[in-house]
Amino acid sequence: MPSSPAPDLTARPGPLSRDSDMPGGVLFRATGVGVRRGDDWLVQGVDLTINPGEIVTLIGPNGSGKTTTAKIVLGLLRPDAGRIERAGALRIGYVPQRLTIDDTLPFTVRRLMTMTGPATDTEIDRALERAGVGHLAGAAVQRLSGGEFQRTLMARAILRKPDLLVLDEPVQGVDFAGEVALYELIRDIRDELGCGVLLVSHDLHFVMAETDRVLCLNRHVCCAGTPQSVAADPEYRRLFGPRAVETLAVYQHHHDHAHGPDGEVIPLSGERGPDAHSHGDGAVCHMDHGPSPAGTADDQ
């Protein structure tokens, strides 16, 4: 991706098209971005680029600044340091981590779907069916289970045909098979719309197969790169402890990766180095041929 002197902070969508606005069609770029609360930095020195058709995953422990970083991308937070560039007229679809709809509001799934923009009934039904909740169009949102609600929120974001899809912990309350199905859905949406995807997750294990790049956060970027290189990084292991070991077990033959110093971006390519090896197996394989998703309409 070409680096270039781009205009300063453009939080507002401008009239320019994406292509003329940002070189190389980049959707979003943060350079050295930080957010401060009082004397503390919630995150600091974050470099993040999202290209069309790319799935970028933010991982990190609780309080590591994942959601803060996502909110910068969404334009909900203004960074106290660094620079933001955003494609003009960027159409965002947002699946929030948590959304409580007050019981006093009579709100059906169908209404939720058109919350921020109009859509025809056919479009709504198709989006719901894709997310595997087509039968719930008329249901009151307060009656949905956690998993159904997550899928509905996903359907709502898809319906917008976004340029950039931002999902904050989208698999909460979803069982394992549903989780796999949701990630496959994200991949399909990416393939179909060519949109960029920013995924916030606490669990690298499950997102590996579909993710192009991973940023591991702990108030700064601990390590970044392909899922494989991040999983092999000692920083990652230190942050996640036993879980990292468990994940690493899948990648045991990868322990020879080179590591950058703390906070530095690790070279992305997992294929370099003296004993490079194919990465398409292990957990990735397990994801690709995992339990068949129930309810996703892949075949539409």
Place this chain on the structure above:
Amino acid sequence: MISEFILHAALAGIGVAIIAAPLGCFVVWRRMAYFGDTMAHSALLGAAAAIAFDIDATLGVFTVAVLVALALLALERRGGLATDTLLGLLSHSALAVGLVVMGFMAGLRLDLFGYLFGDILAVNTYDLALIWGGGAVILAILIRIWRPLLAATVAPDVAAAEGMNPHRHRLIFMLLLAGVIAIAMKIVGILLITALLIIPAATARRLAATPEAMAGIAAIAGSLAVIGGLWAAMTADTPAGPTIVVAALVLFLAGTVTWKRKAVDHG
């Protein structure tokens, strides 16, 4: 035969009920009942200020209600105290200051009871024009911002991320609320305005499947309460404003009992 002043009162009350219904729904959805109360309580100060500066009472009430709303937003942003503490502080201070200022104007023979509990039977054609004209403006603005305001109510972050401006719509909503309070003061009085906002909306909740239906049913419930309350006040010679609120309460209870019974039958 219906006398002219009863007809005026009914038209005024129904007009206020129709405007209050959708805004009252938002007050309920946004959990802003106490906020509405605070703005309403400031109305007495507004009325006193209007007399002092010799301006229209409705304008005075509207202005002070807006100022109180802005003060609350500013205090909230500064942090330090919980919102309900701030509301209690503003609400009762505004009411007390209003009463004290009114006290200074004792020579003017002000109808304090009328301000506090309304004086619907004294409605004149100017008031009617204000209610229906001002109400039409308020409703037109509300319809215009309906979708973004609803989105800002359900999920402000999602609305903002997807290109809406929830802060602006919240502010517009507060201005509309101040407008309704200014218009409704004469009908039910400042102490009971919140009741007219909330009770019909609460009555409508279980009967409605969509936000719009809830607003519509609330408008009908409010109008029925006005008609029933006026009739009861005439018959029993009770104060009209409070009687209207009691009628709204009766409708709410009837609705709750009916809904419960239906739920039992279906269950």
